[in-house]
Amino acid sequence: MTAGPILITGGTGQLAQSLCDLAGSRDIVRAGRPGFDFDDPDALLALLDRVAPRLILNAAAYTAVDRAETDRDAAWRANADGPTLLARWCAANQARLIHVSTDYVFDGSKGAPYTEADAPNPIGVYGASKREGEIRVLSELPEAVILRTSWVYAAHGKNFVRTMLNAATKTDRLRVVGDQIGCPTATADLSAAIWSIVARIDSGAAVESGIFHAAGSGSTSWHGLAEAVFAEAARHGSNRPSVEAIATTDWPTPVRRPADSRLDCSRLAAAYGITLPDWRASVAATVALLCRDDSLRPSPTAAV
Numbered sequence: 001m002t003a004g005p006i007l008i009t010g011g012t013g014q015l016a017q018s019l020c021d022l023a024g025s026r027d028i029v030r031a032g033r034p035g036f037d038f039d040d041p042d043a044l045l046a047l048l049d050r051v052a053p054r055l056i057l058n059a060a061a062y063t064a065v066d067r068a069e070t071d072r073d074a075a076w077r078a079n080a081d082g083p084t085l086l087a088r089w090c091a092a093n094q095a096r097l098i099h100v101s102t103d104y105v106f107d108g109s110k111g112a113p114y115t116e117a118d119a120p121n122p123i124g125v126y127g128a129s130k131r132e133g134e135i136r137v138l139s140e141l142p143e144a145v146i147l148r149t150s151w152v153y154a155a156h157g158k159n160f161v162r163t164m165l166n167a168a169t170k171t172d173r174l175r176v177v178g179d180q181i182g183c184p185t186a187t188a189d190l191s192a193a194i195w196s197i198v199a200r201i202d203s204g205a206a207v208e209s210g211i212f213h214a215a216g217s218g219s220t221s222w223h224g225l226a227e228a229v230f231a232e233a234a235r236h237g238s239n240r241p242s243v244e245a246i247a248t249t250d251w252p253t254p255v256r257r258p259a260d261s262r263l264d265c266s267r268l269a270a271a272y273g274i275t276l277p278d279w280r281a282s283v284a285a286t287v288a289l290l291c292r293d294d295s296l297r298p299s300p301t302a303a304v
Contacts, residue, residue, distance in 0.1 A: 004052045004095075005029045006198070009036055009086075010059030014157035015100065018187035019057055022195055029053065036060070038082030039074070048089050055096040055201065056086055057194060061130070065104070066254040068125040079129035080136060087140035096201055097141055098194055103150035103182060103215070105131040108258025113219075115264045116148075116211045124255040134211060145197060145207070147190070147214040150263055151225070154187040155289045160222070164229045165290060168239045178223035178245030181260045183215035186282035190214060193274045200272060208271040213263035216279035221245070225283070232284045236291035 006023075010016030011032015020030055029051050034040075036047055038060065062068060062078035083099055090097045104127035105120040122128040137144050153159040167174055193214050201207050220228070223245040234240040248257070269275045276282075 004054035006055045006057060007031055007048075007051055007053035008057045008059060010061070011036070012157075013059055014152060014154040014159060014187045015059040015190065017156055018154055018191040019059060019194065022188070022191045024195075026198075032060070038078045038085075041081075041085055044082070044085065045089065048086075048093075052093070053095055055098070055198065056090060057198075058083060058086055058097065058099045061100070061102075063126070065124060065126045065257075068129065069254055072125050072129075075125050075129045076132070079126070080132040083133040084136040084140060087137040087144055090144070091141045097137065097144045098197060099133070099137050099144055099146045100190075101134050101146050101148045101211070102127065102130045103148060103261035103263055104258060105134070105148065106258055106261055108180075108260045111260060113262040113264035114213070116213060116267055123258065126255070138210065143207075143209045145209055146211045147194070147268075148211060148263060149185050149190055149213075150215045150261055151182045151184040152187055152190070153184060153283075153286065155286050155293075160225065161229050161283065161286055162290070164226050165233060165238070165287070168230060168233065168241050172239070172241045173244070174226065174241050175244045175246045175250070176223045176226045177248055177251050178221045179247050179259065180257055181219055181221050181262060182258075183217075183219050183261075183263055184225050184279040184283060185214075185216040185276065186279075186286055188286075189216060189276045189282055193268070193272075193276060196274050197272055212268040212271065213265045214268050214274070214276060215263045215265055216276050216282055217265070218278050218280065219262045220279065225279075228280055228283050229287055232287040233291060236288060238291060 005027040008030045062075040068075035107121040107123045153161040230240045
């Protein structure tokens with residue numbers, strides 16, 4: 001299949017929105033519920049046949065990490081069954097697929113950044129369902145490109161950065177986990193990387209397939225990320241609360257998170273010449289945007 005639009009899944013989600021924002025003049029179709037729903041495979045297939053995309057950017061996923069433990073079937077449908085269907089359709093219609101996965105396929109016990117050669121070992125339903133999605137996608141469509149990312153945030157949507165800014169409107173003291181480490185990733189940066197890969201595909205150049213890690217450069221803890229958010233917000237006149245670093249055990253959740261899910265992204269750099277910006281610069285740009293644009297600013301009355 002050489003003609004047809006690019007289908008972006010994920011509806012109004014953070015990544016789907018950023019992909020649309022950076023699409024430029026490309027012919028794109030954005031799909032989300034109710035028309036695009038992994039819980040309704042017949043309708044989904046009908047949409048694929050109608051749109052006939054030449055390329056699918058799959059930004060749709062079940063990302064409620066804790067709720068997945070009691071909603072396993074829904075998580076599995078969205079993160080494993082659905083991507084399998086997309087890959088199978090692409091294989092049958094000569095279409096390409098870029099699928100987004102997660103650092104949660106790892107247990108976080110390595111003590112060093114994970115490479116694509118490291119064996120996954122998810123510690124919850126969310127991570128397990130995403131890992132199964134990776135396996136099935138590549139089984140159905142070996143030429144697929146899978147991008148594992150981590151700690152995603154944007155100036156829009158529900159995410160840690162906006163939650164912190166919202167919390168700062170209500171309190172001068174916060175407690176944030178300081179013993180979990182990862183690579184914060186702005187959806188704008190991830191989207192730019194995805195469009196760079198699309199450009200390579202469209203140019204007819206050789207495209208390396210398989211799994212790649214695509215996360216912001218550098219790493220920090222949730223506490224470090226919160227401090228960076230508030231330091232930047234303070235430059236724009238916003239309240240800067242004190243932030244106490246606490247242990248994971250002081251903030252219990254239904255599912256244990258990886259303690260150290262840093263991703264080594266050198267394979268992406270070698271294959272595509274892509275290195276995502278340093279997380280500090282991207283956090284600063286995102287917070288500055290939120291502080292300048294009242295339509296993006298978190299509501300003081302929103303739930304934290």
